[in-house]
Amino acid sequence: MKRESGLLVLCFVTVLAFSQQNANYDESKVPSYVLPELLKCENGESVTTVEQWENKRRPELLDLFGRHMYGTIPAEKINVSYDIVSENREALGGKATSKQVRFTFSNGDKKNEAYLLLFIPNKPKGKVPIIVGYNFKGNHSTTTDTMIIYSPALCLALEPGSPDWVRGSQASRWSYDLIIDRGYAIATMCYHDIFPDKPELKDHSVISLFSGYNSQKTDPAEWQAIGAWAWGSSRIVDFLEGEEKIDTNKIAIMGHSRQGKAALWAGAIDPRFQIVFSNESGCGGAALFRRKYGETAEIINFKFPHWFCVNFRQYNDKEEKLPVDQHQLLALIAPRKVYVASAEGDRWSDPKGEFLSAYHAGPVYKLYGLSTIESDEMPGLHAPIMEDIGYHIRAGKHDVTEYDWKCYLDFADKHFKK
Numbered sequence: 001m002k003r004e005s006g007l008l009v010l011c012f013v014t015v016l017a018f019s020q021q022n023a024n025y026d027e028s029k030v031p032s033y034v035l036p037e038l039l040k041c042e043n044g045e046s047v048t049t050v051e052q053w054e055n056k057r058r059p060e061l062l063d064l065f066g067r068h069m070y071g072t073i074p075a076e077k078i079n080v081s082y083d084i085v086s087e088n089r090e091a092l093g094g095k096a097t098s099k100q101v102r103f104t105f106s107n108g109d110k111k112n113e114a115y116l117l118l119f120i121p122n123k124p125k126g127k128v129p130i131i132v133g134y135n136f137k138g139n140h141s142t143t144t145d146t147m148i149i150y151s152p153a154l155c156l157a158l159e160p161g162s163p164d165w166v167r168g169s170q171a172s173r174w175s176y177d178l179i180i181d182r183g184y185a186i187a188t189m190c191y192h193d194i195f196p197d198k199p200e201l202k203d204h205s206v207i208s209l210f211s212g213y214n215s216q217k218t219d220p221a222e223w224q225a226i227g228a229w230a231w232g233s234s235r236i237v238d239f240l241e242g243e244e245k246i247d248t249n250k251i252a253i254m255g256h257s258r259q260g261k262a263a264l265w266a267g268a269i270d271p272r273f274q275i276v277f278s279n280e281s282g283c284g285g286a287a288l289f290r291r292k293y294g295e296t297a298e299i300i301n302f303k304f305p306h307w308f309c310v311n312f313r314q315y316n317d318k319e320e321k322l323p324v325d326q327h328q329l330l331a332l333i334a335p336r337k338v339y340v341a342s343a344e345g346d347r348w349s350d351p352k353g354e355f356l357s358a359y360h361a362g363p364v365y366k367l368y369g370l371s372t373i374e375s376d377e378m379p380g381l382h383a384p385i386m387e388d389i390g391y392h393i394r395a396g397k398h399d400v401t402e403y404d405w406k407c408y409l410d411f412a413d414k415h416f417k418k
């Protein structure tokens, strides 16, 4: 390694270590805070009916989250075409049909490609519910099936020779057998295909296809990576609407960590997602900003300047000034269902902040006459709460495990199979 680049890496690692050290893990140092009101409009009007919520408060909150946090998604429609490039009726030992679908996003001469990997159970014969979720390291990393095509953006996002090129390297996060055995279809795409996850790669993201995109200038409320990932998951739903075997009234989205953030935002803006599973989504996902526990606005904006809109940076170390907090994001999903999952060893994501957010989203679910988390005391490990809002905390580190999937499937059964 050249001396200069060695120095650069050292600087980066030092700054990173410093910013992570700065994170608070001491509950007694959590500041006292007042959460922004769920059921009070910006003009002070109290919300007591579903009509007021849907016509006034909900649109207000969607707008605030767009302008101050995730950026606003353009109304423009670009072209999206789908080509089924492979179909295998004997996938997963014969119990599923797999399909690989090439998505081509285009606007004029510019285009991007992404690949969706879909497994549909061969039994039962009728329509089945589906869970949609992005993977981090390419479709090939979710299974050892040698038919799986490498996701196109990987050459931008992964180092040549990196172990991430190995098939099945992330298979433990994708419990395909379990999901299929339980009668669910599953669809995954590599998130890099939508926005390759580095600030300097925005020119390769779908955002660059939209009219008005200027690589030299980002408007303060312009959408960024999380917005693009959310937008992309809606395009997956567009495709699924044409799939005969998929029950489009039963579409869930599952996102881990940064993808948990994107899944919650997708669930807030696209009502076709009937359940949102947030797996350890932490800061900018389910966790309450005002607790300033673990990762904070300042740390996340510093490490990932391309995730949130530019406006969001003004809340670095000023979380109390944010016009919203994350219980309101969860509430935007109502009356559809939301499930938040934490891991004990994942203090960076602030498990308690994730739990409290789910708890404080309750009043909107109550407006709809739905069931909520009744106590603000966290449940014990492996004691899932499965109301219309769900929550669990499991032992172990930041990851997606078979235990998480089992809980998600139980929750989905409860709501989809009643």
Ligand code: GTR
Pocket (backbone or CB within 6 Å): 256, 257, 258, 259, 282, 283, 295, 300, 303
């Ligand atoms: C971390 C980031 C978290 C979370 C995580 C992940 O580095 O600080 O907000 O998104 O990455 O996506 O695994």
